[in-house]
Amino acid sequence: MYLNDYATACTTQITAFEDILFPQNCHFFPATYAKKDSGLVYAPHRLAEMVLTPQKILRIRENPKKKQAFILAGGNQHFAGINPRKIKDTSLSYVYKFLPFTLTQVYAGRIAQSMGISDLIQTDASACASSLKVMFDVQTLMKYHGFDRVVVLGVEDAVSNSVLEFFGEAKAVLSLEEEKNGVLPSAFDSKNYGFRVGQGAVFAVFESEPQKNTIAALRHSWNASEVSTNAIGQNAAGHGFAKAIAGCVEQGLNTEAITVVKTHGTGTKSNNEAEKAALAGLNNHFVATSYKARIGHTMGASGLLETLLLLENMRNGFVPEIPNRTEDDRVYLSAPVPAPKGLVLSLAAGMGNIYSAAVFEPMGA
């Protein structure tokens, strides 16, 4: 299962949204909301078009494989940019005239059609684990059902009234006020914490044969849930993460071979505890990083998007630090390190009690 082509869209730039119910900074592409008042614009489609370039689509269409699948990993796709309670209109308010076409199976069908894919088209709504969770589907289809190409698109309407309101109300994101008081997003830190929401998209093509430009091989993938009294909470002992990793071990993963961990790394107290607990017994030589403090939490796109950013960084010779760490840490990195050889373990979690682990072997120079 070779990752032979990919594209990512994300930004480190932040925009302050002060007119929304819970003012906060977001990682935002203003162009995605241009002409929204026409009712004919849906921001995630514009995000998707940043990674689904005509050239990439043409490559797939003109080089068909015997058995192909397309998966739309749409995260919390039911948020759909709607402001359901309409508490107040904001700069992000809009009405999309064509709701059946948001991040639905219909939309997935159209993208697959453009690529000439017709063996299987499916969607996923596994919240913030979505794009990493579907690595299990990639593995299942290619390993057990003879698919020789699976294309994944991960995208979500992360910066939207609904999401920002939900996360603001739950105090899950850093507020503008917290940032003005000097708090910065980070993870596994004693002073800085939390995350901003970010727009992001990821496109990845997995094929059964490697090519010269293969960036990585997908080796293992598993998803799990944990005993929980709160569907949007996390077990402090990290059982969900641990079970997802254990599933990969059952498939033959030797945890000693993991040298880099791409954490879910939201920087919330509960995720810091859960993820560290789950990784405590992994081995004594891994390093861990997180991208959310750099590009925001891109929700459904985050798992695979961040994995690809890490694989790119490792190809350039380094594993980046977790931004805004205030203490020296050689494991949950406070400074970049040279990229070690070995396997990459990527973790993701989603509201609704879903945890995903996927293991990649970096390839190529």
Next chain:
Amino acid sequence: MDFLQLVHEIGKVAKPMHQDTLEHPDWDTPFNELGYDSLDLLLVGLYICDVYVIPEEVGKTMQVKNCTDLKAFVDQHKTIEPESLEAALAKVV
């Protein structure tokens, strides 16, 4: 204004991932032979209504086979005439 060019440019917006394969329309060739399916025509219709300021409920009654039909529909229901192709596309692109 070149109506066929307008339709072609709107087609590219309605089908962004097929931009390079979308055939340039003529007056008589049915849309389904140019690469448009029913969903595409729904989107094209929405955009055309936006350009010509045709009420949405009227737009939803649109049933056209080709550009001749589409032009007739537009001429019957439009409330403005765009100054130019560029001005028209500025509304949707």
